[in-house]
Amino acid sequence: MATFKQKIVSLGGGTGHFSLLRGLVELNQPELITAIVGTWDSGGSSGRLRTELGVLPPGDMRQCLLALMEDPKQRQVAQKLFDDRLADIPGPLRGHSLGNLISARLEHIYKGADRGIEAERLLFRIRARVCPVSISELNLMAKLEGGEELEGEATIDLRGGKSDYNPKKRITRIYFETNADPNPQAIQAILDAEKIIFSAGDLYTSILPHLLVGGIKEAIDESKAKVILILNLMTKVGETDNFKASDYLKAFTYYLGGNDRIDYMIANENSMGAEILKVYKKDKQQPVEVDEETCKKISPKTKIIKKPLALYHIREHLFRHDPQKLASTILQLS
Helix, strand or coil, X not given: CCCECCCEEEXXXXXXXXXXXXXXXXXXXXXXXXEEECCCCCCHHHHHHHHHHCCCCCHHHHHHHHHCCCCHHHHHHHHHHXXXXXXXXXXXXXXXXXXXXXXHHHHHHCCCHHHHHHHHHHHCCCXXXXXXXXXXXXXXXXXXXXXXXXXXXXXXXXXXXXXXXXXXXXXXXXXXXXXXXXXXXHHHHHHHCCEEEECCCCHHHHHHHHHHCCCHHHHHHHCCCEEEEECCCECCCCXXXXXXXXXXXXXXXXXXXXXXXXXXEEEECCCCCHHHHHHHHHCXXXXXXXXXXXXXXXXXXXXXXXXXXXXXXXXXXXXXXCHHHHHHHHXXXX
């Protein structure tokens, strides 16, 4: 039985959003949770379906639906189903996630991504809501220092792996190629929320683009909700090289329209062992340093909460947020 009954809205993408939702659905009344997801993914199966079928990219929506399943056995079966890449099937379907195909088909049958998601939620008996931030087709762009422009979420996301990658060419701005119309359901959920949470995740390709959608930052500003930022555990090559907590806070303040709107920033204080650091150092990643004094100058209102919130998954060599500890910390904030 859920311990908390708070109206929660989360905005994010990828594994950071998944971990957050996994914890929230265990500790909070599921019907009161709304996960707002992006619609600009251009890579992998989602990108192919977007191009070939003209549907909104379903990858992040699928991950949120999976995270919000309350029964562990149901989640286990659904994950095997959703993650099946049809490797043994020849032809154009090979390589597609079956979960993405289900989402794409429901969008077609119900004539809209929002209605398709609602149908999938009912099919899998998910009580929490998943809501696309926009129902427009969006193409993410980035401008680098020196003026170079990058087109498409996948191009921006993978730039750090290119042989000619130059870390001195930081991302200076992100924007959409066309007007990004908001999903009215996303706006309403934000206005009704008691807590609005930005999950950990890729800063410029998963999290901040939500704030480029028309009306989203205005709704956050108007909402009486507490706004919570979950600080990433590690930097990411190509997006946040050498970033400290203040760099994240500066970026959020800018894309929120210059408003001092972040009430809490949650940071991990687990110390990483030498072996873990070594693994990440090979990939040119490092723990995000919390430079509190600089953060206070950027956003005097923001309270920094530091707790041991991370787990190291030995088999995958990955440092991730502990879903329950993270959710518990958020839900206890007043």
